[in-house]
Every structure is written in structure tokens, then in C-alpha cells.
Amino acid sequence: MFLRRSAVVYTLLFTITASSLVAAQNSSCPLDFSVLQPFRRPSPDGATTCQYLLQGLRLLYSHHLRQTGSFLPPSDSAASCWAALQSSIAGFLPRFDVRSRCGFQTPWISQGCMNITTRSQFESLIPNSTLTTAVMRCNLSLESNTPCASCTQSLSSFQAFLTGTSVGNVSDCAAFPSIYAAAHANRYGPTDKGTAKCLFQLDLASGSSGKNGKKMVKILVPLLAAVLLVASAWLFWYYRRKRKDFDRRKMKKQRDSLEAGITQSRLDSMSGSTTLVKFSFEEIKKATNSFSRNNIIGRGGYGNVFKGVLQDGTEVAFKRFKNCSAGGDANFAHEVEVIASIRHVNLLALRGYCTATTPYEGHQRIIVCDLVSNGSLHDHLFGDLETQLSWPLRQRIALGMARGLAYLHYGAQPSIIHRDIKASNILLDERFEAKVADFGLAKFNPEGMTHMSTRVAGTMGYVAPEYALYGQLTEKSDVYSFGVVLLELLSRRKAIVTDDDGQPVSVADWAWSLVREGQTLDVVEDGMPEKGSPEVLEKYVLIAVLCSHPQLHARPTMDQVVKMLESNEFTVISIPQRPIPLVARRDEIDLSVSSSSGSGKLTSPTGYQAFSFGADLLHGNTNTG
Numbered sequence: 001m002f003l004r005r006s007a008v009v010y011t012l013l014f015t016i017t018a019s020s021l022v023a024a025q026n027s028s029c030p031l032d033f034s035v036l037q038p039f040r041r042p043s044p045d046g047a048t049t050c051q052y053l054l055q056g057l058r059l060l061y062s063h064h065l066r067q068t069g070s071f072l073p074p075s076d077s078a079a080s081c082w083a084a085l086q087s088s089i090a091g092f093l094p095r096f097d098v099r100s101r102c103g104f105q106t107p108w109i110s111q112g113c114m115n116i117t118t119r120s121q122f123e124s125l126i127p128n129s130t131l132t133t134a135v136m137r138c139n140l141s142l143e144s145n146t147p148c149a150s151c152t153q154s155l156s157s158f159q160a161f162l163t164g165t166s167v168g169n170v171s172d173c174a175a176f177p178s179i180y181a182a183a184h185a186n187r188y189g190p191t192d193k194g195t196a197k198c199l200f201q202l203d204l205a206s207g208s209s210g211k212n213g214k215k216m217v218k219i220l221v222p223l224l225a226a227v228l229l230v231a232s233a234w235l236f237w238y239y240r241r242k243r244k245d246f247d248r249r250k251m252k253k254q255r256d257s258l259e260a261g262i263t264q265s266r267l268d269s270m271s272g273s274t275t276l277v278k279f280s281f282e283e284i285k286k287a288t289n290s291f292s293r294n295n296i297i298g299r300g301g302y303g304n305v306f307k308g309v310l311q312d313g314t315e316v317a318f319k320r321f322k323n324c325s326a327g328g329d330a331n332f333a334h335e336v337e338v339i340a341s342i343r344h345v346n347l348l349a350l351r352g353y354c355t356a357t358t359p360y361e362g363h364q365r366i367i368v369c370d371l372v373s374n375g376s377l378h379d380h381l382f383g384d385l386e387t388q389l390s391w392p393l394r395q396r397i398a399l400g401m402a403r404g405l406a407y408l409h410y411g412a413q414p415s416i417i418h419r420d421i422k423a424s425n426i427l428l429d430e431r432f433e434a435k436v437a438d439f440g441l442a443k444f445n446p447e448g449m450t451h452m453s454t455r456v457a458g459t460m461g462y463v464a465p466e467y468a469l470y471g472q473l474t475e476k477s478d479v480y481s482f483g484v485v486l487l488e489l490l491s492r493r494k495a496i497v498t499d500d501d502g503q504p505v506s507v508a509d510w511a512w513s514l515v516r517e518g519q520t521l522d523v524v525e526d527g528m529p530e531k532g533s534p535e536v537l538e539k540y541v542l543i544a545v546l547c548s549h550p551q552l553h554a555r556p557t558m559d560q561v562v563k564m565l566e567s568n569e570f571t572v573i574s575i576p577q578r579p580i581p582l583v584a585r586r587d588e589i590d591l592s593v594s595s596s597s598g599s600g601k602l603t604s605p606t607g608y609q610a611f612s613f614g615a616d617l618l619h620g621n622t623n624t625g
């Protein structure tokens, strides 16, 4: 609400008088301030004025570069340039002393990045291929998101060659690529509507005058409030209904499969071969050496995991749930039966289960699974294991996880939403083939629920926002968690870490901020053995970022993910706009408001915009068996 309102206020237009424009023409400053006239101005009381002035100056520099071939005005014109800027804003920002209010020093207006002054100096620093790519991607209308993102993305690779020091903060090395591209790569030049918006975050003002604008605000604010109210009421109702529908569908499904299960067990007893064994508590006690401490191979909020040897000599794992009551046993046995019927090389096979009440240990629920020899992905990434996974192993693990989940979603009958995908639920066998564990059992795990309603099962940092906030559960929630685990696998950074200011930062937000800045490969762990080609690494990072997108419709399906990971072609991944993170710093929010367009959309000056890499595979044919 607040953001909407300020966006509207921000769109207020201020007319400036012709006389102030004339005064702006100081012959000794070569910058042409009239160029800025058509662009929308900040309101006098806005906190965004310095940002506007900064971007406005950069647009002026670009215009100057296009006209004259030099980036900045000569240093002897610095004083008169400030004076000219001052008088050009006098019409709408009277008594705003730019230098003292924005912390600029006088010489800074004619100083920039590494003493570069001319176009040819700049071009000599950037390799031809990088320049050519940028021109290719920026030489078109940048008005819509995709070309703009692809242009800014290619410009971000200039930074690697502009490593010298910048003087001041009026135009620094970070700003130079945009100034250059608007002047010499884009065919329309910096004053074009799309170019100014994309590269300088400046919007053209529309035709209405200040008076109309104020009137509009009077009408628009209550109107917007009403619309928002109706929309949120509708959303509330919609989610509740969806949720009810979902619960109803699920109950029906459970009933159906319960019936199917009964028929199945009759069939089984007829043929005398069951896939699922009901173990006795005594058997398990014997196999695990009376649940000896030495046999513990995993601990969690739900209970412990023990390894043990069955009578026939096979090694298995026993997962023993703690604090359970006999009440849910029927439901539990049923779930276990359904789960046991699902077999895939990348899913941990369930062999059997046990429910029992004993005099000393209380009620018991145990499931019996295949034992995998290499522990969990969590152990390898964050545990005490010294070894560092090589890239080929990580690739195999990523593909295995994806295939296992795709099978759960689209191959299994009934299809299963895992709900609790995390690094410690990805187990690795002796060949480092990933085995997704614990599917279908999330509701029996109390772990990770402490901060959430009991209806949401999952672990902090891995749970998709819509599931955490609204309890809206779809396959796409698993895709989100998969994206987080994939990012952990690529970066060896935990799902949530605390930054220097004590703020929690999710690996998804962190990776996105790097991708947005064109530093996609910085997501990948330094010093990973046998690093793959940059194209492949980049593809994996982009897929992970796409999967962990906060908006569920932006995420691909697991089938699509498998296809993208498997394909050897240059895959194309476009990442749609993303809202600012939930835990954003105050200045990030201010910036996103100041640069937002009249539509009230949240975007940041660096561009939370769609990124596109090549042809679109996502929308290709996605049928897989």
C-alpha cells in the first residue's frame, strides 16, 4: 500500500518554466542540460533526488559522448557544470544544493573511471569480442525487459576490464559501460525512451501537467486502495478455496489408494510375495544391537537412523521416529505401503516397517530402508568429510536428484510431493548416485516445523515461499527446494547464512544477486576439483536460480529441469523479474522505489529484470516418459 502510494506520488509531474531552461545554458559547460527536460522528475520532498541527479548526469555524459567522443566535461568546466545543473533544476527543486545535499565534490563532475576520457581509450581496454557482443545485444530497442536484460548482462562483463580506481561517485567504473553503450552501441542513443529507462532508469514523463497529476492522485489513491482491498480479499478467499479443494482431492486420493492397497495386499498374500515386509520389533532390536549408539548413522528432530544387519546378512538402515503415538498407525502403515511401491534408481528404496508398543520403550514406529554407503549430500558439503566433491560427481548428483524428483512427480502412482527436500535427504551410494530419501513421510517428521504452522512440513531455508506463507502445496514447492539444494551443491554455501550485519541471507537471494550482476560463475565454489566448462557451470547456476525463483509460475517443472540438465546444447534460460528479497536492506527498498516506473512495479536500478540466454528451451516440447 505504502509503496503503491509513493509510486503514484512519485509520478507527479512538475512543469518547469522556460526561463529556468534558458538560465541553464552556461556556455562554458559543454553538457546539454535541456536533454533531461522530457524525463520525469523527483518530487521535492522525495528521498530519491540524488539518485535522479546521478542518473541524469550519466545520461548527459552519454549524450555528450555520442556528440563529441569524450566521456566527461573538461575539469576547468566543473564549477560551471554544477552551476548549470543547479539552475536546470531550480524550476522544480528550488533551494536544493546538489553538492552539499548529495555529498558530491566539485571536481567529481569531470572525473570518472581510471582517467578514461575518450571513446577510443575506453575501447582499447575492452577486448573486441566483449565489445562486439555488447553492441550486438544493445543495438536494438531496449524498451522491453528481455532485450534490456540481455544488454545489461553483456555490459556487466566489462567490469572485469575496468579494475582501476574511480574518482568520486558521480560517474564511476560501474557507470561507464552504460554511458558507453547508450552512446555508441545502441542505435537510438541515450535520449531514447527505452534506452534511458533500461540503462539509466529514467522514465519519460507522460503528457499530463502537474495540476492534472495532483487531481489524478486524489482520484487514484482511494481507487487503488479499493482495488487492493478487493484483490486481497479475493486472494484470501481463493487460497482458502484452493486449499480446501486440495485437501478434499487428497482425501479422495488416499481413500482410493487405500482401497487399491487392500486389494494389493490381498493379491500379495495370494501370491505369497510382498515387496513390503512388516518387521517385528525384536528383529530390529537384534539387527541394531539393541539400538546401540555405535549403530547410529544419522540424527534428526524426528529421531535417529541406525544401521543394522538382517538375519540374511543384508545391511539396512532403520529410521526410528520418536514421540509417536499408536493413534496414527493405520495412516502410517498405509503411507508406507504406498511409498514402498515406488521404485526408481534415484529414490531410496523402502523395504519394510514396524509398528509396535513395548513396555519400556513406548510406542515405536520404524521404517527400514536400503543402506547407502556414502552418507548424505549434507555430510559431503557441510560435514566433517575432508573430501571435496569434483565437478563430474556434482553433476551426477544433480542429475540423480532431478530424475528422482521428476519420477516422484510424474512417474509414480500416486504422484508424490516430497515436501522436505534438503541436502540431508539426498543420500549417495558407493557410485555417488543420488538417492532421494524420506519422500511421502514429511508429515511424520516434526523436524523443521517449529517456526511454521503444523500444516506445513519442511525445513527452514528450503521451503518455497508460497507454501510457507499460504500453505499452497504443489510440485513447484519441491522444485523450489530442489533449486536451493542445487545451489548448495554448486556453491557449498548453506541454504541460509547470516551476513555481517546479522541479517539472514538465503542462498537463493545471494545467487540471484550475483547472476543479476553478471557474475554467474562466482556462485560456483572456488577450487572445486575438475571444474567443468564455464558454459556448463553457468547453465547449472541459471537452472538453480530459476528453480528457486520466489514466484511459483516462474519455476520449471522437474521434467523440464531434467531435460535442461541433460541437454548438451547451449540451453536457454530466461529468468523473469523477481521481487526484492523479503529481508531486504532499507536502502535496497528505497532504491527499488525510486527507480520504479509509474506502474508501481518493484524494480531495482541494477535491474531486477528478465535475463535471457539464447533460444528458449523451456517452452519446448516437454513430454518425457
Ligand SMILES: *[C@@H]1O[C@H](CO)[C@@H](O)[C@H](O)[C@H]1NC(C)=O
Pocket (backbone or CB within 6 Å): 025, 026, 027, 028, 029, 079, 080, 081, 083, 084
Ligand atoms: C557559467 O558558470 C560559471 C560558474 O558559475 C560563471 O562564472 C560563468 O559566468 C557562467 N557563464 C555564463 C555564460 O553564464
Ligand SMILES: *[C@@H]1O[C@H](CO)[C@@H](O)[C@H](O)[C@H]1NC(C)=O
Pocket (backbone or CB within 6 Å): 050, 051, 054, 102, 103, 104, 169
Ligand atoms: C558520494 O560519496 C560521498 C562521500 O564519499 C557520500 O557522502 C555521498 O553520500 C555519496 N553520494 C551518493 C549519491 O552516493
Ligand SMILES: *[C@@H]1O[C@H](CO)[C@@H](O)[C@H](O)[C@H]1NC(C)=O
Pocket (backbone or CB within 6 Å): 114, 115, 164, 165
Ligand atoms: C589520473 O590522473 C591523475 C592526474 O592527472 C594522476 O595523478 C592519476 O595517477 C591518474 N590515475 C590513473 C588511474 O591513471
Ligand SMILES: *[C@@H]1O[C@H](CO)[C@@H](O)[C@H](O)[C@H]1NC(C)=O
Pocket (backbone or CB within 6 Å): 128
Ligand atoms: C580489434 O578491433 C580493432 C578495430 O576494429 C582492430 O584494429 C584490432 O586489430 C582488433 N583486435 C583484435 C585482437 O581482433
Ligand SMILES: *[C@@H]1O[C@H](CO)[C@@H](O)[C@H](O)[C@H]1NC(C)=O
Pocket (backbone or CB within 6 Å): 135, 139, 184, 185, 186, 187
Ligand atoms: C546498429 O544497427 C544499425 C542498423 O542496423 C546500424 O546502422 C548501426 O551501425 C549499428 N550500430 C553498431 C554500433 O553496430
